[in-house]
Amino acid sequence: MNWMLKLQERVSGLAPWDAKMITDEWFRAHFDYAADVVHHWIGGVLDVRKATFLNFGCGDGITDLSLVLRYGATAIHGVDIRREYAKLPRIAREQLGMSRIPSALTFETIKPSSSLAGRRPLVDGIMSWSTFEHVQRDQLAPILADLHACLKPGGYFFIQIEPLFYSPYGSHLRRYDEMPWxxxxxxxxxxxxxxxxxxxxxxxxxxxxxxxxxxxxxxxxxxxxxxxxLNRLTADELVGFALGAGFRVERQERRNVEMDVPTTLLERYPREWLVNNEIFLLLRKD
Ligand SMILES: C[S@@+](CC[C@H](N)C(=O)[O-])C[C@H]1O[C@@H](n2cnc3c(N)ncnc32)[C@H](O)[C@@H]1O
Structure with missing residues (x-):
């Protein structure tokens, strides 16, 4: 039914929306912060208005919606093994007063090990936010190879992970447990x-x-x-898997916490693992 939406949008434009309606902090964190960061990294190398994108592990799709509404993206296909994106029309209604989701967005539920390559036209860009630490370790190499095959030559892939496993809140349990590491x-x-x-x-x-x-x-x-x-991936391992899949590293940034690390942990793990809580990685397919 996407063609009907497209027709409706051609006639009457995107449904109106109002960011002043936002009350939910999860929504705000993705609509503002995550979308800004993704745009900062990918918007520097691709024309977001013209490029086609795949979002691997799109979750509820809030970041994708923001990329369309705030940055003019025109084609984002979100894939995920769960169907949280099915809530997006309701969420957009509640948080933005938006009556229909832009036709620029499409979503798909995938199997964890199914291949995406060859099923759709190649894309200019791929993004993945807070997802690769959740992918089963033995699937990292095949998934990255598959995503490499989904990308046009000269295309870019932006990956963000936070928090990395060995960092103070790398368990993703901070909402219940404030004790670092x-x-x-x-x-x-x-x-x-x-x-x-x-x-x-x-x-x-x-x-x-x-x-x-x-x-x-x-x-x-x-x-x-x-x-x-959690697959307990470190930043170096992620880069290693990406290189192994044929990507080139265009740019990366690693963020570290400034906290005193317990001595017992320094005896067991490299310091850089324990303090590195985030990686932004921009990859290119040559
Ligand atoms: C922490 S959530 C992040 C979702 C979204 N990117 C966001 O920022 O809200 C991690 C997502 O990765 C998805 N995921 C985990 N393994 C996956 C896989 N093998 N293929 C696709 N998605 C996967 C999960 O279903 C989940 O939606």
Missing amino acids: HHLLATEDELWKIIHEHAGPIDASEVDFGFADFGPDGYKRFVFKEYQA
């Missing part, structure tokens, strides 16, 4: 006990739109399982 110091049982017993509000910018589906206890179980499934 606790996941590297405590047993799984000890960690689960803290989460299980957590009461009270959690940081609104870390509560995604899936929370309502799970309820407070179900959400605790969900995020703990996500923690257990």
Whole structure:
């Protein structure tokens, strides 16, 4: 039905929207911050208005919506193994007063190991935000090779990961546990006990739109399982996998925390792993 939407947009333009309506902090963090960062990196090398994009691990699609509305992107195809993007029309209505999602956005549910290459026209750019730390380790190489094959020669791929596993809050459990590096110091049982017993509000910018589906206890179980499934990728490993898939590194930035690292951890892990909490990686296919 995308052609009908396109026709409607040609006649009456994009549905009106109003960022002053935003009340949800998760929405704001993606609509403003994530979209700004993606645009900063990819907008410097591609004309966002003309380029075609694939978003790998698009989640609820809020960042993609912002790239269309705030930066004029005209073609973003979001893929994910979950269907959170199906909530986007409702979310956009509630947070922006927008009655229909732009036709520039399309979404697809994929199987974790299914290949995307050859099924759609090659794209100019790929982006992936906070996703590669969740991909099963044995799928990293085939997925990156597949994404390389989805990209036009001369195309770019922007990857962001935060928090990286060995960093203070690399467990992704900070919403329940503020103790830095606790996941590297405590047993799984000890960690689960803290989460299980957590009461009270959690940081609104870390509560995604899936929370309502799970309820407070179900959400605790969900995020703990996500923690257990993290692939523990380091920045160097990510770069290694990308090079192995045939990409060239165009530019990268690694962000470190300035915190005192417990001595016991320095005896077990390299310091750079423990302090490096974020990587921005811009790759190119030659
Ligand atoms: C932390 S969420 C980030 C979602 C979105 N990028 C955002 O910023 O809100 C990680 C996403 O990666 C997706 N994911 C994990 N493994 C994947 C895979 N093999 N292929 C595609 N998506 C995957 C998850 O379903 C989830 O939506």
